[in-house]
Amino acid sequence: MKTSYTKEGETIRDMNGLRTLGKYSLLLMATVVFACSRTAPGPLSSQNGPNAASSSEAALVIRASESPADGDSREPELNATQDGRIILSWVEKTGPKRYALRTSSRNASGWSEPHTVAQGENWFVNWADFPSVIALQDGSLAAHWLVKSGSGTYAYNVNIARSKDDGKTWSKPLVPHRDNTQTEHGFVSLIPLPDGRLGAVWLDGRNMKDVKEDGDDHAPASESMTLRYAAIDQDGNLSDEAQLDERVCECCQTSAAVTSEGAVAVYRDRSQTEVRDIYSVKQINGSWGAPQAVHGDNWEISGCPVNGPAVAADARRVVVAWFTGVGDAPHVKVAFSDDAAATFSGPIQIDDGAATGRVDVLLLPDSSALVCWMSGNAESGAIKVRRVRSDGTLGPPAVIAETDISRSSGFPRMVRLGDEVHFAWTEFGKPSRVRTAVANISAYK
DSSP states (O other), X not given: OOOOBOOTTOOOOSTTOOOOSGGGOOOBOSSOSSOOOOSOOOOHHHHHOTTOEEOSXXXXXXXXXXXXXXXEEEEEXXXXXXXXXXXXXXXXXXXXXXXXXXXXXXXXXXXXXXXXXXXXXXXXXXXXXXXXXXXXXXXXXXXXXXXXXXXXXXXXXXXXXXXXXTTSSOOOOBOSOOOOOSSBEEEEEEEEOTTSOEEEEEEEOGGGTTOXXXXXXXXXXXXXXXXXXXXXXXXXXXXXXXEEESSBOTTOOOEEEEETTEEEEEEEBOOTTOBOOEEEEEEETTEEOOOEESOXXXXXXXXXXXXXXXXXXXXXXXXXXXXXXXXXXXXXXXXXXXXXXSSXXXXXXXXXXXXXXXXXXXXXXXXXXXXXXXXXXXSOEEEEEEEEOTTSEEOOOEEEEEEOOSGGGOOOEEEEETTEEEEEEEEOSXXXXXXXXXXXXXXXX
């Protein structure tokens, strides 16, 4: 099985396309993302290695649910609130070039009436770099979206706003980076900090301001994408601005969570030899520590796979899920930590073959985890979910939805509300629709 890419420097300019960062990134093909093989997967034991064992539990029963997203909707995100609700946000196309960020919350009674956070005709809208809405410690909401900052294809800024009335009205947006370069700023993770402030982690291209998009030089870029952070108070003041990593993969999603010892962020690193493994960086006594590998897959790849990790935390318990294609063998893996992400256990392979990644992860009350991912090939695909314990025991996989694995299908998301796990994904079409489903996890206690 071989990996397929577009040529260097080739840019797909519609909103559903993958992208390069000029001449320095290789892109995955639209319909084949580490899923070229049509060979049926082998037995589960051969797919997951000696540390994994199958449990006798029944697979999750997935039930379709009514989505609050209407119209031409896509790029969903799900987050939990402090008061026991969940928030669904999505992008809705409202005109030929106009998009809106919409949001709805759900409690035991169902979804609330959707609200519009912001809208505009100058947004950067992309299948992999999508907005979000989260709840903060004081009960207010925070949202982010991406707005073009110049004529360059990937010149755009992060915009962040807050709402004190449950999403009915929103503050004037602010930009958390102050470099004023017309470069990429995206792949944001918002963090509800314990002191009531909002934290933001993002990929920052300010060091690449002189890199041309249309050159034909195949040499490695002299400057790199960085991982940066800032905290924002209720009045919009920035503080604790920091560079967390000086060289990271250009267009893989970041993810962040809050442990009992502080925030932790995970992302795809980029070494000088083009090894792009998953790294974490955590707060220690209020300051950010040094980056460390979650696990050394040693995946050397001369381009961004557009396939970032996911992290979840509960006190000192942390779990990270990620995709790797090392050795032309695509897999989804997870690793657990019992010390607030100071160290991680060895990886557990959770896919059952033909993995394409696009992961999400959450912790359950019994300290096991649920992982969802996409798998398939150019002809058919599926969004799957399965439970995994830290000892490597795997529950049976369940299919959330059948889908294609094109870029337009985006990234599936999930979140827990009491005894239910809710899922959201993009069903691509004309128009696209954000679909939702639910599963009961009351047995996992």
